[in-house]
Amino acid sequence: MIFPGEWLGVLGGGQLGRMFCMAAQSLGYRVCVLDPAADSPAAAVADRQIQADYIDPDGLAQLAGLCRAVTTEFENVPAESLERLARDCAVSPRADAAATAQDRRREKRFAQDCGLSVVPYQVIAEAADLTRIEAALLPGVLKSARLGYDGKGQVRVDQVAGVPQAWQSLGRAPCVLEKWLPIEREVSVIVCRGRDGRSVTFPVAENEHRGGVLAATIVPARVDAALAQRARAAASTMAERLDYVGVLCVEFFVLPGGELLVNEMAPRPHNSGHYTIDACSTSQFDQQARILAELPLGDTRQLAPAVMLNLLGDLWFDQGRLRPPALDAVAAIGGTCPHLYGKLEARPGRKMGHVTILGTSLQDALARAGEVSAVLGLEPVR
Ligand code: ADP
Ligand code: MG
DSSP states (O other): OOBBBBBEEEOOOOHHHHHHHHHHHTTOOOOEEHHHHHHOTTTTTEEEEEEOOTTHHHHHHHHHHHHHHHEEEEOOOOOOHHHHHTTSSSSSSHHHHHHHHHOOHHHHHHHHHTTTBBOOEEEOGGGGGGOOOOGOOOOOEEEEESSOOTTTEEEOOSSGHHHHHHHTTTTTTOEEEEEEOOEEEEEEEEEEOTTTSSSOOOOOEEEETTTTEEEEEESOOOHHHHHHHHHHHHHHHHHHHHTTTEEEEEEEEETTTEEEEEEESSSSSSSSGHHHHHHHHHOOHHHHHHHHHTTTOOOOOOOOOEEEEEEEGGGGGGGTEEEOOHHHHHSSTTTTEEEEOOOOOTTTOOOOEEEEEEEHHHHHHHHHHHHHHHHOOOOOOO
């Protein structure tokens, strides 16, 4: 194991990196963040920052020289950077696992190779693909194969004739055309897998997206035990088959008949796992730090039913005027755990923080979340 007092590193300075730093520090490690920005959320709490681009050879050499092990906090870390770091220190996730999650085409093939179902889709990578579009996929959604997040890089398409223009609008980059499905519920599972191959999963989370962005997470998910078990098993299989080391999130769609489809995976802690900070004995960030330091994985038991609400930058504006949300009123509601990421500038759609609401039962947590939503002017959770 790597002993407390030694250095752990993280590529990326966003809120996930910030929460990783806090978890690693509470175990006694020193943490170094590499990020190009001067004032990132993670750098504000890290013991040291290397301000450099993610592909900068000097920056990477410095990070690898200082740290015993390095992890990542965003999906699109260049695989070459992970390979470069791996020459000098332990790196998780590995470059090939990150590369699989970074390309929707590889990701879907991989899920299918694991024996799991995915949304019906077709690859649109070159102009010739436009001549053989399957009509059954419409109405659908065209997604760029790489670099999409929070619903970005996606266009809805109603009919076959609309696909060429949609592809044009995505810069004719490699894409997947997916059928738009009548989703009953979205759920996700976070798997944590150590270097020794042991793995644990957190309880299944139920996610409500608005405009392609996560708005709320409810845990435990309101699905039957058999479906929850299938989702946890599917996520474990994926981590196993990737020989994944680190924290991995798998997002699923549940169809009205109970069919479970893999949507996508994220090779890092996930927004739908933020509730674990307040509601579980070990958070997803604690697990990330434990894995990096080669400590045993923690218990994933959930200690209280929870609802997590994302606080987007929109809440900082009132008819175009800057006005911070009423966090004092939120804090006054019993069971609320507000988390702000220290971002200096609010912008619509920007993830500024989240609130986890704990209840004595899920019904109680949902009722308290209703109060929080009302105070903030958020649409209530479904
Ligand atoms: P991102 O990488 O931006 O998270 P996703 O593929 O997860 O991209 O899409 C974001 C959200 O859009 C999903 O969580 C879901 O709510 C909705 N969505 C995406 N694909 C489909 C689909 N094929 N059918 C119905 N809803 C979809
Ligand atoms: Mg998603």
